[in-house]
Amino acid sequence: MDTVIHDRYVSRTERQAGMVVREEPVVYNEGTYADALSAEQLSAYQDKGFLVLEELFSPQEVKKLLAEVKALGERDDLQNRPELVTEPDSQELRSLFSVHQFSTMFERLMQDPRLVNVARQILGSEVYVHQSRVNYKPGFDGDEFYWHSDFETWHVEDGMPEMRALSCSVLLTDNDACNGPLMLIPGSHRTFLVCPGETPENHHERSLKKQEFGVPDPLSLTLLVEEYGGIEALEAKAGSVVLFDSNAMHGSAGNISPWPRVNAYFVYNSVENKLETPKYGLEPRPEYLAHRKNTQTIQPKPFQDN
Amino acid sequence: MDTVIHDRYVSRTERQAGMVVREEPVVYNEGTYADALSAEQLSAYQDKGFLVLEELFSPQEVKKLLAEVKALGERDDLQNRPELVTEPDSQELRSLFSVHQFSTMFERLMQDPRLVNVARQILGSEVYVHQSRVNYKPGFDGDEFYWHSDFETWHVEDGMPEMRALSCSVLLTDNDACNGPLMLIPGSHRTFLVCPGETPENHHERSLKKQEFGVPDPLSLTLLVEEYGGIEALEAKAGSVVLFDSNAMHGSAGNISPWPRVNAYFVYNSVENKLETPKYGLEPRPEYLAHRKNTQTIQPKPFQDN
Numbered sequence: 001m002d003t004v005i006h007d008r009y010v011s012r013t014e015r016q017a018g019m020v021v022r023e024e025p026v027v028y029n030e031g032t033y034a035d036a037l038s039a040e041q042l043s044a045y046q047d048k049g050f051l052v053l054e055e056l057f058s059p060q061e062v063k064k065l066l067a068e069v070k071a072l073g074e075r076d077d078l079q080n081r082p083e084l085v086t087e088p089d090s091q092e093l094r095s096l097f098s099v100h101q102f103s104t105m106f107e108r109l110m111q112d113p114r115l116v117n118v119a120r121q122i123l124g125s126e127v128y129v130h131q132s133r134v135n136y137k138p139g140f141d142g143d144e145f146y147w148h149s150d151f152e153t154w155h156v157e158d159g160m161p162e163m164r165a166l167s168c169s170v171l172l173t174d175n176d177a178c179n180g181p182l183m184l185i186p187g188s189h190r191t192f193l194v195c196p197g198e199t200p201e202n203h204h205e206r207s208l209k210k211q212e213f214g215v216p217d218p219l220s221l222t223l224l225v226e227e228y229g230g231i232e233a234l235e236a237k238a239g240s241v242v243l244f245d246s247n248a249m250h251g252s253a254g255n256i257s258p259w260p261r262v263n264a265y266f267v268y269n270s271v272e273n274k275l276e277t278p279k280y281g282l283e284p285r286p287e288y289l290a291h292r293k294n295t296q297t298i299q300p301k302p303f304q305d306n
Numbered sequence: 307m308d309t310v311i312h313d314r315y316v317s318r319t320e321r322q323a324g325m326v327v328r329e330e331p332v333v334y335n336e337g338t339y340a341d342a343l344s345a346e347q348l349s350a351y352q353d354k355g356f357l358v359l360e361e362l363f364s365p366q367e368v369k370k371l372l373a374e375v376k377a378l379g380e381r382d383d384l385q386n387r388p389e390l391v392t393e394p395d396s397q398e399l400r401s402l403f404s405v406h407q408f409s410t411m412f413e414r415l416m417q418d419p420r421l422v423n424v425a426r427q428i429l430g431s432e433v434y435v436h437q438s439r440v441n442y443k444p445g446f447d448g449d450e451f452y453w454h455s456d457f458e459t460w461h462v463e464d465g466m467p468e469m470r471a472l473s474c475s476v477l478l479t480d481n482d483a484c485n486g487p488l489m490l491i492p493g494s495h496r497t498f499l500v501c502p503g504e505t506p507e508n509h510h511e512r513s514l515k516k517q518e519f520g521v522p523d524p525l526s527l528t529l530l531v532e533e534y535g536g537i538e539a540l541e542a543k544a545g546s547v548v549l550f551d552s553n554a555m556h557g558s559a560g561n562i563s564p565w566p567r568v569n570a571y572f573v574y575n576s577v578e579n580k581l582e583t584p585k586y587g588l589e590p591r592p593e594y595l596a597h598r599k600n601t602q603t604i605q606p607k608p609f610q611d612n
């Protein structure tokens with residue numbers, strides 16, 4: 001694809017809101033590259049743009065990972081690093097980006113065949129990690145995440161060429177209707193929503209707190225929801241994994257329950273879809289938000305041996 | 307009860323957060339005053355502090371009521387009235403207080419035996435309406451309502467003596483996990499949470515937009531949730547009615563779905579529990595937020611004849 005002459009996924013320019021039909025496959029090479037998922041699972045992912053793998057990790061594994069999140073939050077050497085996002089009102093960990101570089105345990109989780117082989121199968125190639133993080137969303141925290149397509153951001157701000165990446169959220173606490181679960185619009189991954197408004201410089205410094213650009217318009221969202229039949233709120237137990245396509249429209253309401261929501265989050269990208277230059281003369285975002293240098297192919301290696 | 311010498315439900319004073327055990331009954335006179343609810347329903351309400359009556363109103367009734375909400379939003383004579391709360395960014399109806407005074411249809415809904423006799427049975431006396439309103443919460447609207455006990459506000463700001471009132475929310479649209487449903491803490495109605503912080507003058511002018519006072523502290527909330535076993539997110543179809551005790555702790559997350567949430571809301575109070583003077587020298591709130599003059603006993607009269 002010649003991005004200079006023709007960018008199918010123009011967004012945040014002088015163009016107004018619009019809807020572009022996806023051309024790329026959802027499951028590449030018909031899912032023959034690896035054999036982690038069944039034909040039924042692949043077909044569900046293809047149709048909806050997401051899939052929940054219930055309790056893929058054991059309670060023991062979840063317990064170890066939660067203890068590691070706690071330990072990471074207390075590590076002195078991370079306190080002033082840009083990868084660590086703390087609560088506005090305290091020094092508590094909210095997100096730690098590039099977590100696989102700071103924690104051997106999370107590096108091994110990222111390499112676990114239960115995740116990597118799913119990514120390899122869906123993306124039809126070897127994969128590397130575009131972004132990794134742990135999120136610790138405390139209870140009583142009202143912050144919502146409005147609807148967005150990750151690909152819209154990755155395409156515009158990171159120069160990711162095509163929709164050949166997926167997100168993998170490993171739930172480390174239960175998610176239900178009461179603590180602001182992830183909501184997805186089934187089928188939305190087949191349509192790219194052009195977002196109105198231009199992206200300012202250093203947008204990312206603000207966007208980690210609140211999304212202001214790359215926000216889809218209400219009419220297009222309504223059409224997506226009506227076209228594809230609704231919204232699914234994902235309720236799943238700790239240890240479950242939610243996979244979703246890079247262009248799946250998703251968001252979450254705030255969490256006013258007392259229960260924190262903790263997850264580990266890995267974005268696997270095809271090695272054939274590595275980043276190009278960002279659009280519209282934007283500076284590349286920092287390495288920990290979008291790996292450009294650190295893009296080693298991931299070799300599957302079981303987490304349990306850790 | 308001598309409120310001068312001893313107020314069991316002191317809140318928002320120099321006192322810090324605290325928990326006070328409720329002394330009043332939940333169901334008065336053992337539910338013998340009327341016979342709208344079964345023994346099982348009464349018992350469930352007594353235990354949890356709330357009850358859902360599924361699809362109590364027919365789709366035809368819901369349709370008529372929704373059309374009336376629309377018509378009310380377009381009525382010129384209401385545009386500058388204080389009872390009408392509009393969206394911050396537009397003139398669209400968000401809430402209309404004292405709706406029974408502006409709409410015969412909602413007055414008849416308020417008088418419907420399916421609601422009034424439930425209130426009479428639970429409160430063990432004749433009843434009047436302390437507050438009425440319709441709420442129209444547009445889709446894509448992120449506003450949440452943080453945890454609160456209505457009784458805490460009514461006691462402090464309105465001088466309501468005892469926990470002998472209940473709220474009745476008639477759902478005019480479906481509520482599910484995706485559009486920020488009402489969440490309740492089962493059993494929380496048995497404990498009064500003393501809220502820290504004093505109430506400023508004319509608090510109500512701000513509190514309709516955002517709750518800043520009468521906010522329970524996180525530790526007490528956590529204890530309530532742990533003591534009583536969780537949070538229930540109420541998912542119910544349009545036409546269903548949610549009844550909840552005046553002291554039931556409740557809140558709701560924001561609604562980022564495209565679907566509006568519309569309901570009619572009536573607070574029935576026992577005629578033996580009429581308002582006294584507000585606490586701490588506060589001025590009484592306006593009549594439309596807390597009826598002091600307009601407190602006629604409600605005569606049951608079927609809505610269908612309307």
